[in-house]
Amino acid sequence: MYLMTILARSSRLPIREVGSWSRRHWRPLAAVGTVPILAVALASWWFNEPFEPAPGPSPKPSGPTPAVAAVAPPAPVALRWPEERVEGREAKVIALEVTRAAVAKLEGVKSYTATLKKRERLGGKLTPEMTLAMKVMHKPFSIYFRYIQPEAGKEIVYATGRHDGKLIAHATGLARLVAPRIAVKPDSPIALAEARHPVTEAGLKALARNLLKYREMDLDDPDDEAALDHAPGPDGRLWPRSVHTHFRRYTDRPFIRSEVLYHPDLLIPESVVNHDWPDPSTGGEPRLAESYEYRDVKFDVPLDPIDFDPANPKYAFHRF
Numbered sequence: 001m002y003l004m005t006i007l008a009r010s011s012r013l014p015i016r017e018v019g020s021w022s023r024r025h026w027r028p029l030a031a032v033g034t035v036p037i038l039a040v041a042l043a044s045w046w047f048n049e050p051f052e053p054a055p056g057p058s059p060k061p062s063g064p065t066p067a068v069a070a071v072a073p074p075a076p077v078a079l080r081w082p083e084e085r086v087e088g089r090e091a092k093v094i095a096l097e098v099t100r101a102a103v104a105k106l107e108g109v110k111s112y113t114a115t116l117k118k119r120e121r122l123g124g125k126l127t128p129e130m131t132l133a134m135k136v137m138h139k140p141f142s143i144y145f146r147y148i149q150p151e152a153g154k155e156i157v158y159a160t161g162r163h164d165g166k167l168i169a170h171a172t173g174l175a176r177l178v179a180p181r182i183a184v185k186p187d188s189p190i191a192l193a194e195a196r197h198p199v200t201e202a203g204l205k206a207l208a209r210n211l212l213k214y215r216e217m218d219l220d221d222p223d224d225e226a227a228l229d230h231a232p233g234p235d236g237r238l239w240p241r242s243v244h245t246h247f248r249r250y251t252d253r254p255f256i257r258s259e260v261l262y263h264p265d266l267l268i269p270e271s272v273v274n275h276d277w278p279d280p281s282t283g284g285e286p287r288l289a290e291s292y293e294y295r296d297v298k299f300d301v302p303l304d305p306i307d308f309d310p311a312n313p314k315y316a317f318h319r320f
Contacts, residue, residue, distance in 0.1 A: 142308035223248035
């Protein structure tokens with residue numbers, strides 16, 4: 001992969017494709033073969049810039065430690081997913097109501113941890129599946145990623161209001177010998193050289209908000225077809241699924257087909273698979289554009305600012 005893969009314009013987020021020029025010119029920065037240029041450029045950014053002082057964990061009260069109540073996930077929504085397949089306007093209404101309720105639930109979530117599996121088509125090529133451990137805090141928005149595979153050990157962190165609005169990341173292996181770490185704006189060409197979405201648009205809440213925007217558009221769109229059913233989920237159970245197909249291409253319709261899986265207990269969207277419109281010049285079939293699947297989600301896990309600070313001694317952002 002690239003020197004610093006950035007996550008996820010997480011899905012269903014406002015779609016911002018990086019132009020072919022950006023990928024053609026910035027992607028080579030990830031290659032160790034461009035050591036002279038890369039070393040000079042990245043050294044000018046970060047080699048001499050120290051970390052901000054680590055904020056440390058939240059202050060602990062004096063005296064005996066009070067008992068901590070068990071953290072509960074968001075309560076299941078009152079809506080019910082139909083047992084049998086539903087199509088047409090009824091399917092659109094149910095999908096809209098479920099998504100709207102999911103956004104409301106996620107607005108009340110302070111933080112969570114999860115495992116993200118993703119694939120993205122970049123420059124016409126589909127990346128291998130990537131697996132990342134992640135932490136998210138909503139206020140202020142902060143996010144941390146650690147790659148599990150490929151390139152195990154790579155890390156990315158972003159915290160609103162910290163580090164001049166830049167994300168901080170480090171690679172592994174030989175690439176890290178060239179640049180121990182880098183700091184770039186989340187929407188910079190380097191950050192987006194091999195990602196469809198900026199890291200600031202990653203996470204479940206952003207996913208649900210984006211899906212809500214499209215479900216509202218679908219409701220009275222005669223060129224949209226919706227169907228609700230069930231499909232196998234990551235835990236072996238049947239999960240509620242909505243499939244949305246579009247028959248007319250608009251500027252604000254980035255995909256011809258979208259498939260969403262909802263957690264069977266919470267009815268929160270935790271997986272989305274989107275397919276690109278086929279190339280009109282070739283008349284080909286729709287191709288996978290991106291897929292994002294959030295697994296092992298644990299809501300309202302206690303997190304501190306130190307969890308989103310590169311100076312955290314548990315992380316590997318330090319120089320050698």
